Amino acid sequence: xxxxxxxxxxxxxxxxxxxxxxxxxxxxxxxxxxxxxxxxxxxxxxxxxxxxxxxxxxxxxxxxxxxxxxxxxxxxxxxxxxxxxxxxxxxxxxxxxxxxxxxxxxxxxxxx
Numbered sequence: 001x002x003x004x005x006x007x008x009x010x011x012x013x014x015x016x017x018x019x020x021x022x023x024x025x026x027x028x029x030x031x032x033x034x035x036x037x038x039x040x041x042x043x044x045x046x047x048x049x050x051x052x053x054x055x056x057x058x059x060x061x062x063x064x065x066x067x068x069x070x071x072x073x074x075x076x077x078x079x080x081x082x083x084x085x086x087x088x089x090x091x092x093x094x095x096x097x098x099x100x101x102x103x104x105x106x107x108x109x110x111x112x
Contacts, residue, residue: 004092004099010038013098018053018062023100028089029053030098031073033060039073040091040100046084 007021013032020043021030029043029052037060043053050066060073070079076088090101 003102004094005102006097007100008098010036010093010096010098013038016057018055018057020051020053021098021100028100030091030100031057031062033057033073036093037073038091038093038098040089041071041073041076042086044086045069045071046078046086047082052086 005023007023008019008030013019013030015032015036016034018029018031020027027043028040031039031041041052043051045052045064045066047064047069048066050064052062052064052071054065055062061070061079062073063070069082071077071086072079076086078084092099
């Protein structure tokens, strides 16, 4: 059985925006697209550590606010000429609440 952590109300994350949420297993950036899908990624860009939650969400991508690197919200892969990736975490919405899969968060913490 999958263990999910309730991190926020969907309405607390703006459409085409993001919020950093703090969990017992660390902080994660949660993004909401214009199509109302929710994605969770590490908040730091691998290029210079830019705060991705402060970036611009467009389609299913986010652009880092420091140097305009673009990352897929679905895969975490850099797009275009940029190279690198950020970790992604399973996220879902249930009854208006955003849930993150705990096992993936635990794996991230253990790897750091």
